[in-house]
Structure formats: structure tokens, C-alpha cells
Amino acid sequence: MWEFLLQAQLLFPLPWCLGGDFNIVLKQEERVGVGNNSSTIRTFNDFIRRAKLDEKALMKEISNGWSRLQCSGSTSRRLSSKIKAAKLMMKRWYQSYKKNSFSVDKCEKMLGEIEKRAEVEGWSCRLRNSRLQLLSKGWRSLRKEEQTWRQKSRVRWLKEGDKNTKFFHLLANDRKRRNFIKDITVEGELSKEEKVKLEGNFSIEEAWEALCSCDGNKAPGPDGLNLNFIKENWVVIREDFLKFLKEFFKDGSIVKELNNTFIALIPKVSKPTTLKEFRPISLVGSKYKILAKILANRIKKVMNSVIGENQMAFIQNRQLVDSYVIAKEIIQNWRKEMEGGLIVKIDFEKAYDSVDFQFLDTMMEGMGFGYRWRQWIRCCISTPAMSILVNGSPTPQFKIERGLRQGDLLSPFLFNIVTEGLSALMNKATNLGLLQGASVGNNEVHLSHLQFADDTIFFLKPKIESLFNLKRLIRCYELSSGLKINFHKTCIVRVSKNVRKDHSWAATLKCRSATLPLTYLGLPLGARPGLKAFWNPVVKKVEDQLALWKRRFLSKEGRLVLIKLVLSSIATYYMSVFKMPVGVAQKIEKLQRNFLCRDGIEKRKLHAVDWISVCKSKAKGGLGIGRMIDKNEGLLAKWVWRFGREESPLWKKVLCAKYVVKGSEALWNWQSNVAISFLVKTIANLFKLGTKSAILIKEGFKVVIGCGDKAELWNDIKVGERPLKEVFPRMYALAVEKEGQVKKFDVKPAIRRVSTAWLPPALNTLKFNVDESALGKPGPAGIGGVLRDFKGNVLCSFSLFIGVHESNTMEIKAIQKACALCVYNSSLIGRKIKVISDSKDCGFLG
Numbered sequence: 001m002w003e004f005l006l007q008a009q010l011l012f013p014l015p016w017c018l019g020g021d022f023n024i025v026l027k028q029e030e031r032v033g034v035g036n037n038s039s040t041i042r043t044f045n046d047f048i049r050r051a052k053l054d055e056k057a058l059m060k061e062i063s064n065g066w067s068r069l070q071c072s073g074s075t076s077r078r079l080s081s082k083i084k085a086a087k088l089m090m091k092r093w094y095q096s097y098k099k100n101s102f103s104v105d106k107c108e109k110m111l112g113e114i115e116k117r118a119e120v121e122g123w124s125c126r127l128r129n130s131r132l133q134l135l136s137k138g139w140r141s142l143r144k145e146e147q148t149w150r151q152k153s154r155v156r157w158l159k160e161g162d163k164n165t166k167f168f169h170l171l172a173n174d175r176k177r178r179n180f181i182k183d184i185t186v187e188g189e190l191s192k193e194e195k196v197k198l199e200g201n202f203s204i205e206e207a208w209e210a211l212c213s214c215d216g217n218k219a220p221g222p223d224g225l226n227l228n229f230i231k232e233n234w235v236v237i238r239e240d241f242l243k244f245l246k247e248f249f250k251d252g253s254i255v256k257e258l259n260n261t262f263i264a265l266i267p268k269v270s271k272p273t274t275l276k277e278f279r280p281i282s283l284v285g286s287k288y289k290i291l292a293k294i295l296a297n298r299i300k301k302v303m304n305s306v307i308g309e310n311q312m313a314f315i316q317n318r319q320l321v322d323s324y325v326i327a328k329e330i331i332q333n334w335r336k337e338m339e340g341g342l343i344v345k346i347d348f349e350k351a352y353d354s355v356d357f358q359f360l361d362t363m364m365e366g367m368g369f370g371y372r373w374r375q376w377i378r379c380c381i382s383t384p385a386m387s388i389l390v391n392g393s394p395t396p397q398f399k400i401e402r403g404l405r406q407g408d409l410l411s412p413f414l415f416n417i418v419t420e421g422l423s424a425l426m427n428k429a430t431n432l433g434l435l436q437g438a439s440v441g442n443n444e445v446h447l448s449h450l451q452f453a454d455d456t457i458f459f460l461k462p463k464i465e466s467l468f469n470l471k472r473l474i475r476c477y478e479l480s481s482g483l484k485i486n487f488h489k490t491c492i493v494r495v496s497k498n499v500r501k502d503h504s505w506a507a508t509l510k511c512r513s514a515t516l517p518l519t520y521l522g523l524p525l526g527a528r529p530g531l532k533a534f535w536n537p538v539v540k541k542v543e544d545q546l547a548l549w550k551r552r553f554l555s556k557e558g559r560l561v562l563i564k565l566v567l568s569s570i571a572t573y574y575m576s577v578f579k580m581p582v583g584v585a586q587k588i589e590k591l592q593r594n595f596l597c598r599d600g601i602e603k604r605k606l607h608a609v610d611w612i613s614v615c616k617s618k619a620k621g622g623l624g625i626g627r628m629i630d631k632n633e634g635l636l637a638k639w640v641w642r643f644g645r646e647e648s649p650l651w652k653k654v655l656c657a658k659y660v661v662k663g664s665e666a667l668w669n670w671q672s673n674v675a676i677s678f679l680v681k682t683i684a685n686l687f688k689l690g691t692k693s694a695i696l697i698k699e700g701f702k703v704v705i706g707c708g709d710k711a712e713l714w715n716d717i718k719v720g721e722r723p724l725k726e727v728f729p730r731m732y733a734l735a736v737e738k739e740g741q742v743k744k745f746d747v748k749p750a751i752r753r754v755s756t757a758w759l760p761p762a763l764n765t766l767k768f769n770v771d772e773s774a775l776g777k778p779g780p781a782g783i784g785g786v787l788r789d790f791k792g793n794v795l796c797s798f799s800l801f802i803g804v805h806e807s808n809t810m811e812i813k814a815i816q817k818a819c820a821l822c823v824y825n826s827s828l829i830g831r832k833i834k835v836i837s838d839s840k841d842c843g844f845l846g
Contacts, residue, residue: 002043002046005047018051024040024041024044074255079244079258080255080258080287110134111134111138114130115131189305189306189368190369194301194302197301197302198298198302198373199370199373202242202249207238207241207294210293211290211293213293213297214289214293214409216228216230219264220286221285221286221288221289222285230286244258244287245294253383254288254291256385258285258288259288259380260385260386261385261405261407262282262394263280263282263283263387263389264280264282264283265278266279266281279406282386282405283407288380292408292410293409295410296410296413300315303413303416304316304317306367307416307420309649309650310447310449311416311452312451312452313453321576322649323451323455323521324521324577325577325651325654325679326651327343327457327525328525328526328677329658329677330438331343331495331516331525333438334495335497335526338497339461340497341462341496342458342461342462342492342493342494342495342505343457343493344470344490344491344492344493345457345458345490345492345493345520346457348456348483349486350484352403352405353403354481354482354484355404355415356481357378357401357402359418359482360414363418363420377410377414380408381405381408384400384405385398386398412453416453418481419453421477421480423449425473425476427448429448429469430448434466434469435460435466435469435473436463436466437461440657440658441656441658444657445650445653445654445657447459455520457520462505467508467509468508471509490509491506491513492506492511492513493516493518494515495526522573523573523574523577529678530581531581532583532584535581538588539584539587539588539591542571543591545567545570560596562595563596567591567595568592568625572631575628575635575636578679579632579636579682579685580628582629585628585632589615592625593611593614630693633686633694634693636679636683637686637694637697640697641701659680708741708743711742712739713745716742717742730799734782736775736780758792760790761834762790764832765790765834766787766788766832767789768785768787768822770815770835770836770837771784771811771814772784772810772814773810774805774807777806778805778806780801780803781804781807782799782800783799783813783817784797784798784799784800785799785817787818787822796821798818800817808839815837818835819835
């Protein structure tokens with residue numbers, strides 16, 4: 001392969017870039033977990049030398065400089081010092097690189113001069129080579145300029161290349177104007193095994209896995225390095241980083257230089273004037289970010305064990321839409337009742353910033369987290385020194401006494417532990433009868449609240465005592481956790497069959513009184529999704545997004561990427577729960593089509609290809625945009641998949657309890673006397689109409705038997721496409737238990753299976769073995785028999801249920817049935833037949 005590449009290089013004497021998955025490294029240290037393979041490494045290095053290839057200049061500089069650095073102090077302090085030195089090296093390299101770089105304008109000017117000379121003198125070899133060299137330098141300079149503006153623009157949905165440098169430039173300048181601050185008016189419990197895994201030793205593989213799972217292009221912290229730098233130089237840095245992890249494991253401490261943090265103030269409104277109108281986002285250092293990711297990867301595996309099912313955020317197999325679906329089902333129930341209920345939606349004021357460290361530690365201790373783990377967390381959240389970035393410049397550092405950093409990878413999981421305290425208080429109050437929540441089904445599921453991080457909603461019976469008790473409970477939680485409820489943003493909604501706005505409920509909590517529809521987690525609760533007006537927010541978001549983009553500075557390829565990754569995803573959240581009307585889908589697709597095909601905002605242009613062909617996959621000749629209706633059907637059909645795959649999430653419990661459905665029954669087969677919700681009705685219609693998504697799901701959907709505690713024997717186990725009860729109707733008719741899970745039909749240990757040998761009859765003789773079986777003495781019974789020749793070939797057989805009789809009576813009936821078959825079967829007339837029974841009282845020779 002290397003010789004082929006060398007020959008290809010000779011054929012094309014132009015600047016070239018070599019890339020590919022060669023599965024070969026320059027040094028043995030660059031690969032972990034495999035044996036030494038010096039011959040391939042030597043061959044690869046020889047090829048690089050002969051092809052005149054070289055490592056990136058910056059990477060080479062860092063690799064050489066890192067090994068020469070000598071620092072004193074603890075492991076973490078030495079790592080911090082090396083990072084600072086590397087940062088200075090990069091600054092010096094960049095100044096030199098910038099000084100020696102070739103500007104795009106200069107390149108274009110020199111190319112123009114060469115082309116003028118060529119018009120007079122003709123294209124000589126010297127002019128051609130000069131032009132090729134200038135084109136190469138100009139391309140490198142253009143790429144460098146585009147990368148710089150792309151980083152400043154913070155655009156993540158568009159790749160480098162294309163002709164988007166002007167677009168990036170405009171976005172970066174616009175972002176700088178928006179972020180400039182003119183002035184501010186100051187105003188469960190873990191198991192032993194889980195605990196051991198949490199506090200286990202750190203490994204270099206675990207650190208590398210954590211590093212690879214992080215986005216390397218995120219904004220850097222005080223050390224000035226993003227994670228792409230760490231990834232590129234991991235071979236150089238990893239030994240020092242592993243020593244740092246071992247020191248942290250042993251001592252549970254970090255030097256403050258490694259945990260320093262910048263706070264970027266992100267405006268929530270167009271012209272912010274107060275601190276409340278900014279969102280503080282923490283920019284942590286690269287070393288701490290990797291450590292936090294390692295700890296986050298560990299804690300997320302045990303969150304299901306310690307966090308209740310009412311919390312849906314940052315926990316595996318729980319999703320944002322789950323809370324909305326549950327709330328919608330409860331509201332649908334209350335709208336049919338005279339009494340109904342109350343919805344209280346609370347708002348935490350600066351939730352992350354108010355968490356009390358001692359409360360968090362107490363909650364973790366109660367959940368069974370060990371001392372070492374709690375020491376690690378205390379070190380991570382209490383040691384950072386903070387600096388606020390004001391127009392890009394950091395203020396003097398200050399210490400924090402409370403609060404979790406937004407931007408710290410650990411914070412979402414730690415905040416869930418804090419909010420679990422409120423959930424525990426609600427559950428305790430409900431059990432004591434201080435509060436009455438909502439009931440679903442025949443009192444099978446009780447719900448008093450739902451949480452998604454700090455978004456909390458309560459469900460209460462309309463009783464004044466419940467509201468007073470809720471207010472007392474919230475106050476207790478505020479004093480303990482440090483969190484504070486913003487009652488100006490909190491609202492209360494009365495839901496019943498004949499509801500009228502009543503301000504007396506809101507006066508009790510001193511909050512706002514509201515009516516349905518109520519916005520919850522970005523979706524309207526209590527609205528009618530079949531109306532086009534329901535989808536106006538989605539259409540407006542698409543239109544607003546288009547107004548922000550400067551189309552004339554984007555190529556068609558850039559616009560295509562925007563349509564796929566931004567415009568198409570705006571409606572995804574709504575389409576996950578609701579069926580989009582055809583008219584709305586057509587309007588959104590029209591906006592997409594005009595954005596892709598028109599060069600100017602008002603300029604009309606004929607489309608060369610119809611939109612249906614454009615939306616097809618690339619394999620079928622399209623651009624892979626996809627139709628909105630098809631995406632909507634796929635997202636809705638996914639609920640069927642989740643219903644079958646997930647064990648027992650809260651949303652599934654609510655639906656099964658409300659519609660009296662067995663857990664193993666397919667969602668499309670639901671039939672209930674209760675009025676079916678919009679979601680379930682929409683899914684049922686998908687399968688009724690035979691849509692593509694529904695057909696794919698139904699054809700690929702089957703029950704796989706695990707421990708047998710959910711799958712039903714006669715309905716879920718299939719032979720081909722038919723259930724057992726249809727394949728074996730006689731056996732099903734004889735079965736006493738016609739309903740029940742597979743586990744219930746296990747052979748009991750007290751029953752022994754006995755094998756007996758069948759003895760063939762004499763030559764030219766037939767043997768008719770008969771028997772009976774009864775459940776009890778007397779009890780429901782059946783009889784059966786098999787007729788074979790002397791070779792063992794089966795000639796005929798019978799089995800039938802004959803009611804409740806004594807066993808001897810059954811044996812006689814079995815013999816009578818065998819004899820009757822022999823008499824009325826013309827092919828058996830004149831043949832010698834033995835009828836054999838295992839009953840000593842009834843057996844005889846025929």
C-alpha cells in the first residue's frame with residue numbers, strides 16, 4: 001500500500017493531503033491495550049520520511065516541549081504548571097504562525113499580476129508553477145481564516161469549507177454585540193455493589209473514554225485549552241494525567257488552579273439591565289472537565305436506584321415527553337369530573353445557584369453514598385475560585401459558599417439528588433394524608449407531582465387544607481435545601497368539568513391564577529392539537545429562524561445542512577406527541593423549499609426538481625431532507641416500540657392503569673370503554689390506516705421470552721405469525737389456565753417426568769396405546785390414543801375432553817373410543833389389533 005501511495009504522489013506533483021483508517025501508529029505509546037508491533041511502526045515511519053510528510057507543527061512543538069518541562073510540587077500542581085507552559089508555547093507558536101502566514105488578499109493580488117503577465121507573455125512553465133504555489137498558499141490561508149471566524153461565531157451545525165466565511169464573520173460580530181454588557185442594576189439507596197463501583201480505582205481507559213465522549217470544541221476555561229487540544233496530545237499528557245487521578249483518588253483534593261472557573265453571563269433578553277436577565281454559565285478548565293466527566297459517567301449508572309420515578313431529567317430511559325404525556329392523561333380525567341383537581345406549577349429562583357452544600361451531602365449520605373465519594377464531590381463543588389467575564393475580561397476571583405455550576409458535567413446529577421428531597425417530602429405527606437394527589441385507573445397509580453430537573457408540577461385535590469399543607473412543605477424544603485420558590489412566576493390552575501376562573505386558590509399561595517391551556521415543558525397542556533392554531537408557535541419559530549440567517553452569504557450546500565439539522569428539528573418535539581395536520585406540514589415544507597432554492601428573499605425562481613424527489617434519501621436520488629408527515633408518523637410509532645421495550649416506566653403504568661391494559665398487549669390493539677387520549681388514538685389510527693411506519697413496527701414487533709413474568713403463554717408465544725392458542729386449539733380448550741404469564745406455567749419441582757420405552761407388537765400386528773388424564777379425583781379429564789404398526793409408524797390417533805369422571809371410567813371410555821375407530825375404519829378390518837391400557841382393572845387384549 002505504501003509503495004502505491006508513493007507512486008501516486010509522483011503522478012500528481014501538487015500539494016496533497018493523506019488520510020485514512022490505516023490502523024497504524026507512529027509510536028507504540030499511541031496505542032493502549034495491544035502488544036508491541038515494531039515492524040509496522042518502522043515501515044510507517046519510513047513511508048512518512050520518503051513521502052516527505054510531517055506532523056502538525058504545533059503538535060510537534062508541544063510534544064517536544066512537554067517532555068522538557070521540569071516542575072515541582074504535587075502531581076496536580078505539576079500538571080497545572082505544564083498546562084500553563086503549554087499555553088505559552090501555543091501563544092508563541094501562533095504569533096510566529098500568524099507572522100509567517102500568507103494573507104488571502106495578498107494572494108489574490110499576486111495571482112492577478114501573474115494572469116496579466118500570462119496574457120502578454122503566455123503561460124510558461126515558470127508562471128504555471130508560480131500560480132500553483134500561490135493557489136496552495138491561498139487555500140491554506142483561506143482555511144485558516146474560516147476556522148478562526150467559525151470558532152468565534154459559535155456555529156456548531158455547519159462544517160468548515162464551502163463559502164461561509166462571510167456568514168461566520170457576520171454571526172461572530174452579531175454575537176459580540178449581543179454579549180457586550182453596558183451596565184447592570186444590582187439587585188433511594190445504593191447497593192453495596194454500586195457503592196464499590198462508584199469508589200473504584202481510576203484507569204487510563206476510563207479517562208480516555210470520558211475524554212472521547214466530550215465535545216472538543218466547547219469554549220475553554222481559565223486554562224485556555226479546549227478538549228481537542230487534550231485529545232490531540234493525549235499520548236504526551238496521559239501519564240501526568242493518570243498521576244493526577246491517582247492523587248485525587250487517594251487524597252480527595254485538587255489544587256485550586258485546576259478548578260478555577262470563568263462565569264460567562266448569557267443574556268436571556270435582547271437588552272438586559274439586571275442580573276436576573278442573565279444566565280450564568282461556568283467555563284471550567286480542561287483537566288477538571290475530564291475528571292467531572294469520569295465521575296458523571298459513574299454516577300449516572302446508579303441514578304435509577306436513588307431517584308424516584310417522578311423525576312424524568314438526566315436518567316436513562318426517561319424522557320422529557322414522558323412528563324407531558326402523564327400530565328395530559330391526568331388533565332383529561334379531571335375534565336370529566338365535577339370535582340376535578342388543582343395543578344400547581346412552581347418556579348425555582350436561580351435553582352442551581354442556590355443549592356446548599358450541606359443539604360446535598362446529607363441527601364447523598366441518606367441515599368447510601370460512601371464517605372470517599374462524598375469527599376470527592378465536596379472537593380469538586382466547594383473548591384473553585386470564580387471570575388466573571390465582563391466583555392471578555394475576568395474580574396478578580398472570589399470563593400463560593402453555595403450553588404452548583406451550570407457547565408459542570410456533574411451538576412445535573414447532583415441537582416437531581418437535591419430535588420429528590422422535595423419528592424420524598426411529597427410522598428411522605430401523601431402517605432400521611434396531608435395531601436391528596438391524582439389517582440389513575442382504579443386507584444392503581446397515585447401521583448402528587450412530576451419533576452424535570454427544576455421544572456416541578458403538583459397535582460392536588462381541590463381542598464384548601466391541601467394547599468396550606470403544600471405551602472408549609474415548600475417552606476420547609478426552602479429552609480433545608482437553600483432553594484427558593486419564585487411565587488411571582490408560580491401559577492395555579494383549576495381543572496374540572498365546569499371550570500370557572502377562581503382567584504381564591506391563588507390567593508392562598510400568593511401566586512398567579514391561570515387557565516388551560518398551560519405551557520408545560522414547552523408544550524401546551526389542555527390545548528387541541530388538531531387545530532392549525534395549535535401549531536402556530538412551531539411555524540413562527542421556523543420563520544423567525546429564517547429571518548436570522550443571511551441567505552445570500554450561504555451556499556446551497558450550507559442551506560441544505562441548515563434545513564436538515566435546524567429547520568427540520570424545530571417541530572420534532574411537537575411531532576413526538578401530536579399528529580401534525582397536513583396543512584401545517586405543507587406550510588413548513590414550503591418555507592424549507594423557498595429557503596433552499598431561492599437566491600434572494602423576494603426573488604421567485606422555478607424549481608428544477610419537484611419537492612417530493614428532493615426529500616427522498618440520497619440512495620434514491622434525493623437530498624435526504626425527508627417529508628414532515630413521514631417523520632411525524634415515525635416519531636409517534638416510536639411510542640409502540642418504547643411500550644414493548646421498556647420495563648415499567650411511569651408513563652406506561654399510567655396508560656395501562658387508565659385503559660385497563662395488560663403490560664404485554666400491543667399498543668395498537670387497545671380497546672377500552674374509557675375515552676382514549678389523543679396520543680393513543682393517534683397511534684391506533686396509524687396502524688388502522690396502514691402507514692409505512694406502522695407496518696414496519698408491526699412486522700418487526702415480537703415478544704422475546706426472558707424470565708417469563710410478563711409474556712403471556714397463549715397470546716405472546718407464536719408459531720410463525722399465529723399465537724399458541726390458534727396453533728393448538730384443542731390443547732387450549734383443555735387448558736384450565738387460559739390466561740397467565742409463562743412463569744406461571746413452569747413445571748413444579750414436585751412433579752417428576754417419567755420416560756418409558758414403547759415395545760413394538762409382533763410382525764403384522766397393530767398396537768393401540770390408550771390413556772386418560774384427570775385433574776383431581778374426580779376432575780376435568782381427557783382421553784387419547786395412538787395406533788402404530790410393528791415398525792412404529794403412526795396410523796391414526798385421537799384426543800378429546802369428556803368432562804368430569806372417575807379415572808377407571810375414563811380408561812374404559814378411552815378403550816371404547818379406540819375400538820370404535822378400529823371398527824369404523826375400513827382399512828383396519830381384518831387386521832390383528834392390540835388395545836393396551838395402563839390400568840390393571842381395565843386393560844385387555846382386543
